[in-house]
Amino acid sequence: MNEITVKTIIAATINKVWQCWTQTEHITEWNFAGEDWHCPKADNSLVPGGEFHFIMAAKDGSASFDFWGTYIKIETEKFIEIILGDGRKMSVTFEVIDDATTVTEKFEPEEINTLELQKAGWQAILDNFKKHAEG
Secondary structure, eight states, X not given: OOOEEEEEEESSOHHHHHHHHHXXXXXXXXXXXXXXXXXXXXXXXXXXXXXXXEXXXXXXXXXXXXXXXXXXXXXXTTEEEEEETTSOEEEEEEEEETTEEEEEEEEOOOSSSOHHHHHHHHHHHHHHHHHHHHO
């Protein structure tokens, strides 16, 4: 199975990037792919075996879903390994380079949407994250 990778470089400290990635009050501000969607609710138990549940919803009320997963491994400000709710594996790496933080997500693709569409959607969410963390 092909693994999909998306990446961004954020002009912020690792501490700020980690907080924006893991704290629910930040997650609801960036965890959606387009302007017509939002994340009205986020629950995050950031411990191995803990779950996250992020409600992703169309602003017009036409659709919503619970994007969720279980944490397998967590290295604070460095690495997160996750099993998504549908059984796919995902990892997030945080790396400090000079005065910036690189965030890299790798995940197993699902079988409904094309690889290109999946990559574009995940990159759009990561781009929203960058805007929020730098803001």
